[in-house]
Structures are given as structure tokens and as C-alpha cells.
């Protein structure tokens with residue numbers, strides 16, 4: 225046990241000292257954040273402003289929180305390589321603005337029998353007196369998944385560098401009838417109506433995916449409720465459950481323990497089958513959760529994101545009274561390519577989350593701090609895009625950009641009928657890709673495009689009429705994103721709940737070398753794609769607006785910016801520790 229810890233420590237020390245050396249070079253070149261680094265030509269997929277550790281594998285966000293002026297971000301990390309590892313630990317980074325990060329020592333790693341084979345995902349909770357604690361999953365000596373508690377060693381250290389495992393660990397073990405590797409990812413805990421703590425743990429029993437509910441008076445002794453908070457037949461194991469209240473009257477966030485409040489609804493999010501699904505409902509005083517629209521596990525359920533986005537976790541940011549969501553964006557290329565470049569996995573730009581005015585769905589928007597990276601604004605308004613036209617947005621770094629566009633449509637009477645059998649938006653987007661011309665649409669953006677358009681990722685809309693109303697489809701078509709055939713090019717799609725007769729159709733895309741995060745209708749519908757262009761890299765990437773429908777559309781407004789690099793530095797004290 226001790227031996228393996230020393231081994232890991234040595235490996236960490238070694239890899240970090242190498243990184244510090246490497247970083248010294250990067251930082252000198254990037255001393256002024258307005259200077260653009262040209263990324264090394266062998267690393268065209270490394271991002272400029274998305275969170276990434278200096279190297280190796282990263283997956284789930286863990287325990288995000290705000291403490292004493294500092295944002296903390298922990299993450300599932302393999303210190304030994306660019307693929308998921310035999311021993312997983314908690315990487316740890318800190319920030320004052322959710323944009324620029326300092327990578328510090330790993331926070332939670334195997335030390336005890338209850339976590340000696342890995343420290344998997346978990347969440348932070350604030351105990352009374354502003355005391356953060358972590359619940360996390362350990363892989364014990366028998367490789368069983370158990371839940372553990374860790375507390376900061378020194379609450380006066382705003383970086384919370386050291387964590388101490390509770391002597392009572394494990395504090396939860398697998399329920400009877402649940403397999404040893406189907407019990408993980410405790411949520412942030414909240415205070416129930418009776419003043420006792422509640423927490424969710426993801427699991428699966430036989431064919432039933434479940435979010436188990438536990439309660440505790442002291443945070444150490446936990447008792448499971450007989451019934452899960454939510455469940456569904458025939459899913460993979462439920463992962464990373466998240467629970468939080470949302471205000472019905474304000475876009476401000478609420479503390480997770482703000483449950484007892486008449487002006488709130490409750491969100492339960494669970495991950496299974498590789499997708500993060502959410503429901504909006506009400507938690508009763510007796511801990512019954514009643515979703516307004518139950519999960520069916522199909523394409524019409526509500527998802528945070530209809531592209532790549534998983535294992536997400538939110539936290540309440542009391543500095544800005546908002547709820548902030550983190551989500552892991554995995555790779556979509558071949559493992560051998562991940563190994564060759566030495567890293568895998570990104571985090572989406574943190575998103576503020578609130579309840580839409582209609583009370584039926586959430587809205588997500590990149591945290592405002594990311595706008596500090598904008599420069600070289602290009603803008604125009606009231607430009608008509610005729611049917612079959614294309615227009616280049618020049619003057620920005622198209623490989624690292626933030627672009628907002630909104631479209632106004634007239635004569636909607638001309639819209640095509642939606643066939644009643646077209647109920648699956650993703651299927652519709654793959655059958656009606658960017659090359660399939662309609663009346664209203666496809667229109668939108670071609671991002672990370674080569675100058676001859678051989679490579680392009682198309683994010684676009686189509687508008688149909690249906691029973692006197694209009695249906696807006698949003699797609700992200702990756703089929704021509706790369707001339708390489710060794711990458712996944714799934715087309716994504718979703719319906720957007722807006723009325724194009726009375727509202728403009730807006731799109732914002734955050735483009736960053738190998739990721740495009742798109743927000744339709746001011747954040748009502750999100751689609752994230754990973755792409756690996758070979759031609760449209762760095763300065764050879766272009767951005768276009770287009771309209772391939774037969775009817776013209778009006779760009780009422782376009783704003784585009786180059787994005788500066790975020791600073792991601794390795795804390796120097798690590799080199800002295802090494």
C-alpha cells in the first residue's frame with residue numbers, strides 16, 4: 225500500500241517537474257496575454273481557452289466550489305498517461321476568475337484501504353461554519369466502489385492544498401443486490417426539510433438505473449432510503465447525479481441547501497448511456513421527487529447538451545449568486561492519436577444555468593468572465609443572406625473565436641411542412657445535413673473551415689411549419705470536419721423551443737481549435753462537437769455564415785471576436801517539492 229503511494233508520488237513529481245520546465249518556455253512567450261501563441265504545429269488540437277491539465281488523461285469534473293475568493297476545480301486524472309488509468313486520482317486547479325488557472329498538487333489520491341485502488345468522482349458540500357468537505361468514491365482493497373469523506377487539512381489555506389481522509393471511511397458500502405462496481409459519484413449534499421443531510425449516489429440494481437438517496441445527521445453515518453429518488457429500467461449504471469434548486473422568478477442561482485423555499489423548482493440530472501439527462505420537478509417534504517416530464521431515455525428528453533458533454537456537475541457560486549455547470553468533453557479521435565499527443569479530454573467553458581422564463585427548461589450561457597478574452601471585434605447588422613449564399617467573416621482568428629449571430633425570418637408561410645414521422649431531431653439532422661437544401665435553411669455558420677471548404681463544421685438551423693406553428697431544428701454537422709477518416713463524425717441535433725415568427729433565431733459558438741460549443745436561442749439548446757481538421761488549423765481556419773435554403777434570411781446582427789489564450793500555469797512551488 226505504502227509502496228504504491230511512493231511510486232505514484234515519484235511519478236507525479238517527475239511529470240510535474242518536466243511540465244514546469246516546459247511551462248517556463250510557454251509562459252515567457254505568452255507574458256502578455258494579448259500576444260497570440262502560435263500553437264506548435266504538432267499540437268493543433270490543444271485549446272487556447274478551455275480547461276486542460278498540462279498533459280495526460282482527464283475526465284469528470286469533481287468537487288467544484290468557491291472558497292475564500294478562489295474557485296476550485298478538481299478532476300478525474302490519470303497521472304500516468306493519456307488514457308483512462310488503473311489508478312485514478314483528483315487533479316486540482318485554482319482560479320480567481322474561472323478563466324485563468326493555476327495547476328497545483330493533486331488533492332485526493334490513494335492512501336487508505338477504502339481508496340487504495342483509485343479515487344473516483346465526488347462533490348463538495350459546505351458544512352455550517354463555511355467548512356467544505358468532499359464526498360468521493362474510492363476503489364477499495366477488493367476493488368469495490370465505496371463512498372468516502374475527506375476534509376481540508378488547513379481551512380486557512382485558500383488553495384486547500386491538503387486533504388485528510390476521515391477515519392470512519394468507507395462511510396457507505398454497496399447496497400445489497402448491487403454489483404461492487406455499480407455504486408459511485410456522490411452528489412453535493414443538501415439539508416432536507418427535517419434539517420438532516422441528503423445525498424445522491426449513482427447506481428444500478430439488476431436492470432434498473434437508480435439515484436439512491438441517503439440521509440445523515442452528522443455527515444458520517446449515512447442511512448439509505450428504501451426507495452431511490454429516481455430510477456429507470458434498462459439503462460447503464462447511473463453516474464454523477466446532480467441535484468439543485470432553481471428560482472422560478474430569477475436567473476440568480478441558489479445554494480443547494482436552499483430547498484425549503486416556495487419559489488423554487490428542483491433539477492435532478494443523471495448520466496447514463498453516455499448522456500447527461502435532466503428533469504425539472506418538485507421535491508416534497510417527504511423526499512418524493514416528482515419530475516414534470518419523466519425520463520424516457522429518448523431524443524426528446526431534456527439534455528444539457530445534444531452533442532458531447534458528460535459527467536457534468538454544478539455548484540453554487542456565492543460570489544456572484546449564480547449556479548455554474550462544468551462538463552467533461554471527451555475526445556472523438558483514435559486512441560493512438562491521443563497517445564501520440566499525450567493528452568485526452570477537455571472541460572466545457574463553465575456555464576451559468578438558470579430556469580427559463582417558461583419554467584419548462586434550463587438555460588445555459590458561458591460564464592461572463594470568458595468575455596475578458598475577446599479582442600478584435602468584427603460586427604455588422606442587417607445583412608441579407610440570399611438563398612444559396614456564403615459570406616466570410618474576416619478579421620478574426622477563426623481557429624480561436626467567439627461568435628454571436630442572430631437571424632430574422634419573414635414570409636414564414638413559405639416554410640416546409642414537418643412530416644409527422646420526423647420526431648427524432650438527431651436523425652433529422654443526419655438525414656438533412658448541410659448539403660440538403662430546403663426553403664428556410666440550412667442557414668448558420670461554417671466553423672473551422674478550410675479556404676476551399678473541403679473541411680468545415682456546419683452549425684445551422686432549419687424552420688418547418690407544423691399545424692399552423694413553426695418548428696426550429698438546430699444541427700451540428702461534423703461530416704466534413706476533417707479529411708481524416710480516423711475520427712468520429714456523428715451529426716447532432718435538437719429542436720429549439722422558440723417561435724421564429726416573433727423571435728429572432730440566435731446562435732453563439734465558442735470555437736477553440738478542436739472544440740465547438742454552440743448555444744442556440746440564447747442558451748436554450750446546446751450542442752458541443754469535437755473536431756480534428758487537418759487543413760483548417762491555426763491561421764488556415766476560416767469562418768463563414770451561409771444560407772443554403774431557397775428563401776433569403778436576414779442577419780440582424782453578427783459580433784465575432786478573436787479569443788486570447790487563457791493562462792494555465794503550473795504552480796512553481798511544485799518544482800521545489802520535486
Ligand SMILES: *[C@@H]1O[C@H](CO)[C@@H](O)[C@H](O)[C@H]1NC(C)=O
Nearest residue numbers: 377378379380381382383384
Ligand atoms: C495554514 O494556511 C495558512 C495560509 O496559507 C498558513 O499561513 C499556515 O501556516 C497554514 N498552517 C499550517 C499548520 O500549515
